[in-house]
Amino acid sequence: MKKIRVKSGANRYAALRQEAFEANRQLPKLGLVLFTFGNVSAADAKAGVFAIKPSGVPYEELTPGKMVVVDFDGKIVEGKLRPSSDTKTHAVLYKHWPGIGGISHTHSTYATAWSQTLKDIPIYGTTHADHATVDIPCTTPMSDALIEGDYEYQTGFQIIDGLNERKLSHKEVEMILVGHHAPFTWGATSAKAVYNSAVLEEIARMAFLTESINPDARRLKEALIKKHFERKHGPDSYYGQ
Numbered sequence: 736m737k738k739i740r741v742k743s744g745a746n747r748y749a750a751l752r753q754e755a756f757e758a759n760r761q762l763p764k765l766g767l768v769l770f771t772f773g774n775v776s777a778a779d780a781k782a783g784v785f786a787i788k789p790s791g792v793p794y795e796e797l798t799p800g801k802m803v804v805v806d807f808d809g810k811i812v813e814g815k816l817r818p819s820s821d822t823k824t825h826a827v828l829y830k831h832w833p834g835i836g837g838i839s840h841t842h843s844t845y846a847t848a849w850s851q852t853l854k855d856i857p858i859y860g861t862t863h864a865d866h867a868t869v870d871i872p873c874t875t876p877m878s879d880a881l882i883e884g885d886y887e888y889q890t891g892f893q894i895i896d897g898l899n900e901r902k903l904s905h906k907e908v909e910m911i912l913v914g915h916h917a918p919f920t921w922g923a924t925s926a927k928a929v930y931n932s933a934v935l936e937e938i939a940r941m942a943f944l945t946e947s948i949n950p951d952a953r954r955l956k957e958a959l960i961k962k963h964f965e966r967k968h969g970p971d972s973y974y975g976q
């Protein structure tokens with residue numbers, strides 16, 4: 736009988752690819768993507784790699800084996816297909832934000848509409864406050880020089896700068912609108928990043944409706960923002976409905 740030789744390391748990141756596969760499959764299920772728009776990645780911070788959706792493959796044709804594993808410079812480590820065109824954006828964020836385990840990018844309708852207006856999403860209610868106690872930031876559009884250069888790589892810095900300009904930490908707010916583009920969200924795991932994409936879409940929809948009903952709607956009052964911040968982060972935090 737012929738011995739089957741198992742190549743060592745050939746499928747080293749099977750678990751990571753499985754995780755990324757499952758997270759990507761959530762996007763169409765949650766109604767957050769059309770066709771091949773959007774992508775989720777799952778990182779192994781210790782190994783310095785992440786698994787991401789291949790480029791141009793429809794969600795229903797995805798398999799764990801089709802996921803591509805790349806390092807934090809975007810170089811392919813494992814996989815036969817071309818990684819998502821947004822891979823460099825993910826790589827920049829993993830490299831600069833140690834500790835995050837997942838990133839999700841969608842063109843979900845309401846969050847993308849806000850991105851296109853270049854407006855932050857005002858914090859109008861407690862649904863928003865339970866997930867972020869600040870307005871959801873929208874970055875300034877990228878300069879022509881940067882667009883001409885390494886566009887996807889620069890998008891990563893557009894996100895990092897967007898938070899820095901507002902003195903926000905990526906731990907404090909796990910979602911951003913990229914001006915004239917669409918949202919990116921992240922979290923401790925890829926599942927949390929996808930959850931944040933869905934939450935952001937809902938917050939964006941509610942804010943749109945709030946302004947439609949009352950163009951003079953006011954931001955949530957400070958006392959309520961503080962209350963929601965404390966019940967999530969304070970010493971007596973009890974949030975988790």
Ligand SMILES: [Zn+2]
Pocket residue numbers: 773840841842916917
């Ligand atoms: Zn995009």
